[in-house]
Amino acid sequence: MLSSVYREALWSRRGSLLLYVIGMGLLVGITVGVYPTVREGADTFTQLLESMPQGLMSMFGSSDAAELLTPAGFVNSRVNASIGAIVLTVFAISLGTAAIAGEEDRRTMDLILATPTPRRAIVLSRFAAMASMIGVVAFAILVVMVVANPIVDLGFSLPNMIASNFMLALLALVFGSLALAVGGLTGKRGVTLGVASGVTVATFFINGLAELVDWLQGPQELTPFYWLQRANPLSKGLTIEDTLIMLAVTVVFVALAVWGFERRDVAV
Amino acid sequence: MTAPIFLDGLTKFYGPIRGIEDLDLEIRQGEVFGFLGPNGAGKSTTISTILDFIRPTRGTATVLGLDSRRDSVAIHGKIGYLPGELAMYEKMTGRELLGYLSALRGVDTSRQVASLAERFDLDLDRRIRGYSSGNRQKVGLVQAFMHRPELLILDEPTNGLDPIVQQEFYALLREVSAEGRTVFLSSHILPEVERITDRAAIIRRGRLMVVAEIEELKRQAQHRLEMTFVSPADPEVFRALETVRSVAAVDRTITVTVAGSVDPVVKAAAAFEVENIVSHDGDLESAFLSYYSEDDDAE
Known part of the structure; x- marks a missing residue:
């Protein structure tokens, strides 16, 4: 019965999954595709970047112009540190919200709960489905990178590309699991979407602005975006510490989701 | 079991x-x-x-x-x-x-x-x-x-x-x-x-x-009988009956609510010239309504 919930969760989202795969594939493809132009005009871009406020640059994952113009720095700035991470996180939050709170909002939860399916199994199956779908999108990005790597002469190693997309997926999974947790605890779709998106936006800006604002440097260390930025997997490969932190946070959120959903009244 | x-x-x-x-x-x-x-x-x-x-x-x-x-x-x-x-x-x-x-x-x-x-x-x-x-x-x-x-x-x-x-x-x-x-x-x-x-x-x-x-x-349900007479009948005759709960008289029509047997009501009605009797059956709706009205004061 666990696998039925899992399969249904995947099947019902096949359309949006395909859109995210295409969208993220295009995003990364275009990013990598314009890199030769950036490389050729490096001097101009360096000047341009140096004239930009530091905070704005740090929003792209690095405040160092030279670093931003390396292949790793450039791709990282577009994919892991900004739009790529945000888009994948939005997908994760939509899945995490739909998993419990969305189902209660549509009043269909009682149909499932009236079958011999433990509440815990519903949460865990939907989590597994969310992780799988994020994994599929991350894998699509990896494929685009692997194909483009020799063509554009990016010089990424395969382990680093795998590490980068694995950690990007983990970042999205952290926020998706947050949505799952809020949904498990409250069962309210609006609250769940609000809290998960709010935390995403807040942590994104805390991380970005910490370069400029001293007092944000403490909180910055608590943001998943910082963990990914610090790990810089496209250059450094998989960092165990940051991977474990993100995994641990995810586990805590999933545990909260199960605990919350098992103990409360369900909206039917 | x-x-x-x-x-x-x-x-x-x-x-x-x-x-x-x-x-x-x-x-x-x-x-x-x-x-x-x-x-x-x-x-x-x-x-x-x-x-x-x-x-x-x-x-x-x-x-x-x-x-x-x-x-x-x-x-x-x-x-x-x-x-x-x-x-x-x-x-x-x-x-x-x-x-x-x-x-x-x-x-x-x-x-x-x-x-x-x-x-x-x-x-x-x-x-x-x-x-x-x-x-x-x-x-x-x-x-x-x-x-x-x-x-x-x-x-x-x-x-x-x-x-x-x-x-x-x-x-x-x-x-x-x-x-x-x-x-x-x-x-x-x-x-x-x-x-x-x-x-x-x-x-x-x-x-x-x-x-x-x-x-x-x-059985507990209340029945409502709507009786129309050729000439106005005396409602007090019905009010005196044990199973009758309420009596309302309008022109030649008397409506009584009965809990239990309707037999005494019909017998009493026979003393007058009856034009028509409509029985609103003792369905649960009436039973239901009686449970409502009984409790209304308590709430």
């Missing part, structure tokens, strides 16, 4: 607001039991608590000998449930939804589904969002019956069904009951409960007002 449903002081408060309070009820195996009450009386709250969707503030519900909290998953394996506010996955076809719910139950229901769909004249290959409300309700009924559960808990089962399908549904209930399986159904439609159930409970504002055999409820 364990009762299919046994409620012991079952109580649910939503904060300070009473959902249901101190429900004591025992359903017998193989009966069709009606759970009657107006909207908002606590019927769905009771059902949701029995099924462990919501948790009781105090008291317990025992279903097929199992505790509703501790053994909820095992209970769900043995029951069929039709929600009162039926919401379904709009993008699925009827067949897909039933397949999904069967998979969750881990049983092959394809034969039952085919036979029920035929009985209800339901096309399973259309998307739920394209179904009329009657067809949606049919899908809901099929999923409740398809795995041949020991106990059926049906919240307002005939909502939106056309009369022909209703007949088919009533027949299905009789079959289920004849097989020794039990049906607990809620309704606010009184003639329906009167017709298809063996016993009924009346719930009002979260409290059980009465639990009785349908025949007993009918």
Whole structure:
């Protein structure tokens, strides 16, 4: 019965999954595709970047112009540190919200709960489905990178590309699991979407602005975006510490989701 | 033999607001039991608590000998449930939804589904969002019956069904009951409960007002007789009768409410020249209304 919930969760989202795969594939493809132009005009871009406020640059994952113009720095700035991470996180939050709170909002939860399916199994199956779908999108990005790597002469190693997309997926999974947790605890779709998106936006800006604002440097260390930025997997490969932190946070959120959903009244 | 449903002081408060309070009820195996009450009386709250969707503030519900909290998953394996506010996955076809719910139950229901769909004249290959409300309700009924559960808990089962399908549904209930399986159904439609159930409970504002055999409820029920005379009759004659509860006289028509036997009223009426007598039958609606009015002062 666990696998039925899992399969249904995947099947019902096949359309949006395909859109995210295409969208993220295009995003990364275009990013990598314009890199030769950036490389050729490096001097101009360096000047341009140096004239930009530091905070704005740090929003792209690095405040160092030279670093931003390396292949790793450039791709990282577009994919892991900004739009790529945000888009994948939005997908994760939509899945995490739909998993419990969305189902209660549509009043269909009682149909499932009236079958011999433990509440815990519903949460865990939907989590597994969310992780799988994020994994599929991350894998699509990896494929685009692997194909483009020799063509554009990016010089990424395969382990680093795998590490980068694995950690990007983990970042999205952290926020998706947050949505799952809020949904498990409250069962309210609006609250769940609000809290998960709010935390995403807040942590994104805390991380970005910490370069400029001293007092944000403490909180910055608590943001998943910082963990990914610090790990810089496209250059450094998989960092165990940051991977474990993100995994641990995810586990805590999933545990909260199960605990919350098992103990409360369900909206039917 | 364990009762299919046994409620012991079952109580649910939503904060300070009473959902249901101190429900004591025992359903017998193989009966069709009606759970009657107006909207908002606590019927769905009771059902949701029995099924462990919501948790009781105090008291317990025992279903097929199992505790509703501790053994909820095992209970769900043995029951069929039709929600009162039926919401379904709009993008699925009827067949897909039933397949999904069967998979969750881990049983092959394809034969039952085919036979029920035929009985209800339901096309399973259309998307739920394209179904009329009657067809949606049919899908809901099929999923409740398809795995041949020991106990059926049906919240307002005939909502939106056309009369022909209703007949088919009533027949299905009789079959289920004849097989020794039990049906607990809620309704606010009184003639329906009167017709298809063996016993009924009346719930009002979260409290059980009465639990009785349908025949007993009918006996207790008030009858209303509307008598028209050729020339005005004396209402005091009727007021004096023991079983008469109220008398109203307008022109040549006297309307009396009777609890119990109407015989003395008819005999008294015979003293006058009667033009017409209309009997508003002793249906549950009247029984129902009498339970309402009795309690109104207490609230």
